[in-house]
Amino acid sequence: MPPEIQRLMRQVAGDENIISFSGGLPSARTFPREQLAQVAGEVLRDGPDELLQYGWPEGQPELRERIARRLARRGLEVSADDVLITNGAQDAIGFVIDALKAREVQTDALTYSTALDLFRHRRCESRTSYAPLRYAMPAMHNPLGRSLNDAERAECLKNEWIIEDDAYADLVFDGVAPPSLAVEANDRVFHIGTLSKTVAPGLRVGWLVAPPAFREKLRVLKNDQDLHSNGLSQAIASKLLVDDDGFEVRLGQLRSFYATCADRLVSELARIPEVKFEAPRGAFSIWVETPFAVEDETALRSAVRDFKVSWDAGRLFRTEPKHDDRLAFRLNYSALPAARFEEGVSRLKRVLDALGAK
Structure with missing residues (x-):
């Protein structure tokens, strides 16, 4: 992980004022x-x-x-x-x-x-x-x-x-x-x-x-x-x-929980016309693409510092990252309480609006 992105991720983890869509963590509420x-x-x-x-x-x-x-x-x-x-x-x-x-x-x-x-x-x-x-x-x-x-x-x-x-x-x-x-x-x-x-x-x-x-x-x-x-x-x-059957019941509950979180975040993201994404069919996150030509570190630094929101930088997931890649990122719906999705996406929209104005 690039040092600047790692620094920002550590900063985010220690600041409750930042709405974090980063990390890819399971929800602590699901721990048995x-x-x-x-x-x-x-x-x-x-x-x-x-x-x-x-x-x-x-x-x-x-x-x-x-x-x-x-x-x-x-x-x-x-x-x-x-x-x-x-x-x-x-x-x-x-x-x-x-x-x-x-x-x-x-x-x-x-x-x-x-x-x-x-x-x-x-x-x-x-x-x-x-x-x-x-x-x-x-x-x-x-x-x-x-x-x-x-x-x-x-x-x-x-x-x-x-x-x-x-x-x-x-x-x-x-x-x-x-x-x-x-x-x-x-x-x-x-x-x-x-x-x-x-x-x-x-x-x-x-x-x-x-x-x-x-x-x-x-x-x-x-x-x-x-x-x-x-x-x-x-x-x-x-x-x-x-107990195989008992564990299957747990898995069914987890699938329902995360599917509900995913649907909620998908609904919120629909408010941002500039982004492209597909509704997930499983796991913890949504991959989001934007039309903006800006470096991951620059965008994430501004998001964290100026708008108190974060995501997982897209270049981390690219096998062969290029300098002209459009800004993309992973948003995780798994660990962040769904009650914070609306405000989190509002902050995300303000980040993208600022990028679009440049």
Whole structure:
């Protein structure tokens, strides 16, 4: 992330007077605090000593079994032995890059910003043209908020290896996530999931289902990096997933909550004729494009300083940013209370009006 944008984001996070559409965070109102408190107490009080000890790098068997069972709902025929527990999805993406020793990765023109950061830090060049490795979000795209169509899915499968980031698959608003790409090519697809969007990111529980030929290599990489993921978090997550039907009820509630937030923000954005956007079909955000030729840092600095509103800068999501890109940004409806959308969009409109007057 460019230093100036990072500075502004940190400023925004510490100022309640700024209406922030930035961050891509789940709503804290959706965290199952009472259930987490109860489960954590049960784990600490009644669980075996091993839960607080060092563990195996692949993760706890019960959690891996329950994740495998849930993946079967997406058409994936996997067992607990196929699942590697990671510290969120980001951890898993890094392991794949390291396992493949990848130096190039093909992504969409717009893609997950923190994945682009990771690729850059791993000295793995991101590009929109063909590379042996493809990074994709077929079930629900971030920041575009839609599923890939059949032609786009087929295009992904042309690459030699595919990282399938499934972080938002459970938050497709109509509840119908497409099958995993691994159903068609389990020998080439690294399937990644997480509980960060549907339970709480602070648990840092994610998983990776790799092609069989890579599973032992990834287990060794995990052992070398951090021995294993947090044992207490794993045990809590495992208990949360005991009741599949109960967890599905929770997912339905989350989809309804975020869909309502999305509809509310879409309605507010309709007041700004200069912007272009598509109503999201899932996830946490809306991608917005404007006709203004202005640098992200300049626009965001003015928005934060002069109008007390913020967004996620568009260049963060561009695989190949150009100097003549029109201003675009990601607006997140997930964490900001919906009651602040009207005023937030009014401030956003004033920012754009000021840009249009120059």
